[in-house]
Amino acid sequence: SQKIEQNSEALNIQEGKTATLTCNYTNYSPAYLQWYRQDPGRGPVFLLLIRENEKEKRKERLKVTFDTTLKQSLFHITASQPADSATYLCALGPDTGTASKLTFGTGTRLQVTL
C-alpha cells in the first residue's frame, strides 16, 4: 500500500540556520508533490508544488527538491526564523489538472529558537 513518511520527531533548530525536512514515499508514483504549512488548529497553507519532471523549486527562503528515483523530497528553509515554527506537511498527488486527491504525510513539527 502507499506510504508517505516524514520525520515524526520534532526538528529543533536555531534561528538563522537552515532547516531540512524529509518526505519519503513508497509504492507510489506521484505526478507532483506539494508542501504545506500547518499551524495548530488551522488549515494547511500551500507553500510549494514540484512536478515529477522537476528537480528543484525555489520560493524566497524555501527550496524543495524531488528525487523520483530515491522517492524522496527535501524541503529547506534557509535563514530560519521563530515565525517559521509550525508543522510542515508533505502531500502527493497522482494527477494535475483534475479533481485528484492529495495523500498527506503525518507532518514534521519545526521549532526555531532564538
Next chain:
Amino acid sequence: EPEVTQTPSHQVTQMGQEVILRCVPISNHLYFYWYRQILGQKVEFLVSFYNNEISEKSEIFDDQFSVERPDGSNFTLKIRSTKLEDSAMYFCASSMETQYFGPGTRLLVL
C-alpha cells in the same frame, strides 16, 4: 487574496444528529474537496467534486456522508447520523490545480 472560507468554526453535536458543514470555495475554482484530520493524526481525503458530481471518494466517505453544491458559491458536507469517531477537524479545499484549504470546522460529537 481570495480565500476558502468555512462555517461554523466549531460545532458540537450529539451522537446520531445530523450536521452540515459549509464552505465557500475560491470563486473561479472548479474542483472542490473535503478532508478531515482527527486530532494528532494526518489529513485524510474524504471526497472530491467536479462538474456537480463526485469525482472520487475514500472509504471513510460512506453512506452517512453527502456533499452538495446548492448554488454557485457554497459547497456543503452533510453527516446524517454522527458518530463519536466523526469528531475531527474538517477542511474544505478548492483548486484549479493547487489545492487551497479553508481554516476548518472543528466537529465534536458527544
